[in-house]
Amino acid sequence: MTGIWRMIGQRLLLGVLTLFIISLVIFGATELLPGDLARELLGQSATEETLAALREQLGLNEPAPVRYWNWLTGVLQGDFGVSMATQRPISELVGARLGNTLFLALYAAALSVPLSLLLGVLAALWRNSVFDRASNALALTVISFPEFFVAYILILWLAQTGLFPSMVRITGATTTGDLLYSAFLPALTLTLVVTAHMMRMTRAAIINLMASPYIEMARLKGMSPMRVVLRHAVPNALAPIINVVALNLAYLITGVVVVEVVFVYPGLGQLMIDAVTNRDIPVVQAIALIFASAYVLLNLLADVLSTVTNPRLMHRT
Amino acid sequence: MTVLVSVIVGLGLSFVIGLAARAALRAAAPARHRPMFRDMPLTASFGLAVILAYVVVAVLAPVIAPFGEGEVLGDQYLPWAAPHYLGTDKLGRDMLTRLIYGARNTVGIAFATTALAFVAGAVLGIWAALAGGWMDQGLSRLVDALMAIPALIFSLLLLTIFGTSVLTLILVIAAVDATRVYRLARSVAQGIVVMDYIEAARLRGEGNWHLIRREILPNAMAPLAAEFGLRFCFVFLSISALSFLGLGIKPPTADWGSMVRENATLITFGDITPLLPAGAIALLTVAVNFVVDWQLQRASGLKE
């Protein structure tokens, strides 16, 4: 058992290292720009005074390592700096929206994970059947759709008929029930897109294992197809399936951006798009860091879980 | 109800196109390739037919299109009626014309970006697998770290810094996707590099260039070709998403992603016109995915 803890410790350490490198990349990307960032942002017509003021605000007069250090220590204390566009502290802008985005992602995950695992296992069980072929073609089709296409089709179909709202408004008085109802369409959009991916990957992970000699052995022991899949294939497919789930939950983060824009959902994604349009660099950096951290943490969690579920690693001689 | 009807009509039409394309391919293919097309699934023949149609439209855009790309012709949001068969957009430009030019612009830019990402990623990936050692380790760890930032988020960050123009868009997306190509090319090449025939070639004293050209590339072509198809879909969808968000290809260039954005308000009135460019994007990615899926299944079937 000490072996496994050491392994998990190594993974955690690696995760921290990755986060550190990401922070370097996100911060350092601004340094890639040839010439003067302040002039680039304000354009040729800017006066020397405004340029100097902007440089002061961005701390451009300090050397890069010092600025990085200040930024990083600030971030670690929850201080992301000040938005250039609104002059408000970024943590204030981000706070409520982060919760909204997490809610949407969890909502979609709660719908898609059970659904896609079920569909993936069934498709693997009934391999080459009509169900398998149809679900495969359908999944491939949905994967190929841009998120905004899926979103608009749903709006046309479900919002036009008045079943669900096509815009999401969140106020202080919104109850969880209201939220579940009004955020149904964005969550469904994300669910559709992610389920297609997840189900195909789950099916592939299981079918990959179905060629193993121990699966043939189970069949030759007279076990039913259901038992062969559930008891013999799925436990060995756990690690790949966990990775599939993590990968797709991480994919939700990307999908969230577009879906939030379509449904005017007050989340981080929309904030980020606004910030990109305004070239509000500190805000973009802050949100990129948040999204990337979520992504890294998910992968880290998957890594640790698949280590723990591997009997070869858990029970070493 | 209309959605259901259109889905059924669409499926029926795709089915007919698939059948016709398969029959045509079987008849036209040279004898030694004929077995490949004999048992091709309908999805794949449908995909091939669609891709071919897009290529023709993209190449012949100025000939086919009834009007000029940026021509403002009349009122905004005209309904579907001759001579504007698909109506006009919010500036009064002909929708059909812009859809046709979009095939050239959107697909062309996506293709160029994919090609760029592919050349950079594949060359570096194969080289890293072959070289091994600290250079491979260094490059791979760097790519891992870059890949730990979600692609769209990273693209948004870079676009903020470098500004949004077609050139930066191509470079940024190519750079981000090159990391993914690198990872795949490296792992494919690593699978080949451990083969005894590579060891034999190395022991013979062959140089790296010969190893890549004669020993690795011929064996890596199938997975790399499939990856090119998949990567094209990703790039195409990313560019469309960015254009839709107003950060990609900018008007007056006709582009499907920004066309959806410009005309999105029509949706709330139950008009499906803005779905046409979105559907055009979806149809092409579906087609490419179907063909790639077929090829991948063929490759895995041959191994068994």
Add this chain to the structure above:
Amino acid sequence: MGRDILLSIRGLRIDGRSGDAWHPIVKGVDLTLHRGEVLGLIGESGAGKSTLGLAAMGFARDGCRISGGTINFDGIDLRTAPEAIRRGLRGKRIAYVAQSAAASFNPAHRLIDQYCEAPVVHGVMSREKAEGDAVDLYRRMRLPNPEDIGFRYPHQVSGGQLQRAMTAMAMACRPDLIIFDEPTTALDVTTQIEVLAAIRDIVRQSGTAAIYITHDLAVVAQMADRIKVLLRGDEVEEADTRSMLAAPRQAYTRSLWAVRSFARAEQPPGTGTPVVSVRNVTAGYGAVDVLKNVSFDIHARRTVAVVGESGSGKSTAARVIAGLLPPRKGQVLMGGKTLPPGFRARSRDELRQCQMIYQMADTALNPKLRLRELIGRPAEMYLGLKGRALETRIRDLLALIELEPDTYIDRLPSELSGGQKQRIGIARALAAEPQLIICDEVTSALDQIVQEDILKLLDRLQGELNLAYMFITHDLATVKSIADEVVVMQQGTVVEHGPKGALFARPKQDYTRLLLSSVPEMDPDWLNRLLAARGEHA
């Protein structure tokens, strides 16, 4: 024999799918098995013996279909019976023991859980009873710690023990019939003995009928009451074991028997400077020494066989000579001159002198290159041949390995048989005009008759071209037929080294004796005698 018939197969046809076409794998075979009888199924790869064995369970692998005939198991027609009936028989009345136990045990479950699955699911006994039974069977299979071993995961148990645990699992429901599909093929010879003895005893004690599938005649001679010989899906002949061994009727069977008789005369001892000399080499990966102070010489026109079980370091020795693994200590000399330790530092001529032939011709030949380039490249590189001279050389080489140049020169490796691919490997080595050829298990993946052809070819080429061979193998029969000198390795050290005749006749070391005595012989009483002799020693 007046006993009941348990299994009766008539006119069985099985097809396999390749691409879109179905082609026959089993072409109308009859098979009769009485209760308590052990039938040996023997044949080379592609004979259809595994497919036939699985069909005895009413089972066809994915991509195979039973297309004709009847399979009658104790009054039940397994072809027409519903799947539920067949499933009820499998694991309960007909059990299966697979070739690789390591791959056939589910890595996610403990041995005991896998043991108990069939008896509990088929409703034969309770879980508690099954666990108790398992310990008893583990003990009878002579597994160490029978009380505890079931609570381990497959990866915690060695290959030989897993194979015995799998036989115990097959016995769990006390089936009427067990199919053994090459159960000892993946094991080292010294491990094989224990497994064979355990399987044979338990089958005899419980009176279970068995079909024992193998390609190894000597093994089947120990295990079976009757032997059936298959060739490409057809039956060649069938007879009880002793008469089959004493007097095979068919030419094909006689040719199988004759393989082991090929032995070339031992060449006179080498003189002068050895082609290659390995001096006090210690080498390994990471912190582990796989080779420990190994020395031997190889002279021109001689074949040095390096023998050992898996993990003995025999292939590592070849990698050190080739320069793929620079040694930690010691050196490799070629023609009396020290070679640079890594191949990258060696001159083109030094590389040319030492060529390698691999075990798996499939991975040793680039599947995308035609024979012209595969064979031509070394000649072009080392000897500077071009144009017509190169073409002539390629054709000469093809003729040398007995392949018709016009037919083969533009083929791809996938258009060749296994033996032909291995010949191309030889031609590629010859194209460099080397002094030494390292043959790494070159015949292990081939059928016995093809093996013999390859060995004869290598023997002829050695005489014609003055070659020295380093022959790495785990198969002592191959050593007997081709070697002049033998180097016996165990756990990275040379245990014994000497001329073939002397070493086989008077082995000096215990390990050599153990290794030599473990090689199964065609005599049906060999296993009994060996066990009796070892019993006295112990």
